[in-house]
Amino acid sequence: MNRTVLVVIMAFFLSACATGAGMTQSEVKRITPDELAKLMLQPEATYTLEAIVTDAKSGKTSGEIIAKLKSSESLYDLKASDVLRLNQQGVDVEVLDYMQESNALAKQNYLAEEINKREHEKEKALKALNNERLLQMNRYYDPFWRPYRYYQNHIPIGPASRF
Numbered sequence: 261m262n263r264t265v266l267v268v269i270m271a272f273f274l275s276a277c278a279t280g281a282g283m284t285q286s287e288v289k290r291i292t293p294d295e296l297a298k299l300m301l302q303p304e305a306t307y308t309l310e311a312i313v314t315d316a317k318s319g320k321t322s323g324e325i326i327a328k329l330k331s332s333e334s335l336y337d338l339k340a341s342d343v344l345r346l347n348q349q350g351v352d353v354e355v356l357d358y359m360q361e362s363n364a365l366a367k368q369n370y371l372a373e374e375i376n377k378r379e380h381e382k383e384k385a386l387k388a389l390n391n392e393r394l395l396q397m398n399r400y401y402d403p404f405w406r407p408y409r410y411y412q413n414h415i416p417i418g419p420a421s422r423f
Contacts, residue, residue, distance in 0.1 A: 300370075300371075303363065305334040305335065306333070316349070317350050336359050337363065338356075343360070
């Protein structure tokens with residue numbers, strides 16, 4: 261009988277230890293599709309698609325058009341049908357590839373910067389919380405009291421010195 265009660269009590273305590281009472285999991289902040297749309301880099305074109313088509317038809321090389329795209333820093337959000345239409349109108353494949361690659365790279369860089377900014381803000385908040393916690397732990401700390409200071413000649417100077 262005593263052994264059975266002891267086993268039941270031990271099982272109760274072991275199950276209480278295994279539940280992890282008081283431990284909480286951190287929440288993952290999800291980004292809604294609306295917030296993601298706001299975060300995405302909006303394409304802006306100072307060098308219009310019509311100007312690209314006219315330059316391609318006028319005989320400019322793909323290198324010249326790409327150089328003009330680089331200098332204008334234009335971004336295009338092209339669908340597959342837009343790419344096909346531009347190719348049929350005479351725009352070289354190299355130019356279209358550059359337009360797609362530069363747009364993808366700009367989006368990646370923009371999102372990476374946004375993620376880094378959020379991580380720095382989170383790190384700053386954690387440092388502030390840690391400093392607050394340390395201040396709460398050291399609430400009675402007196403910054404002007406120094407215990408014993410030994411200098412090169414080993415003369416104790418401090419509140420408890422006899423000199």
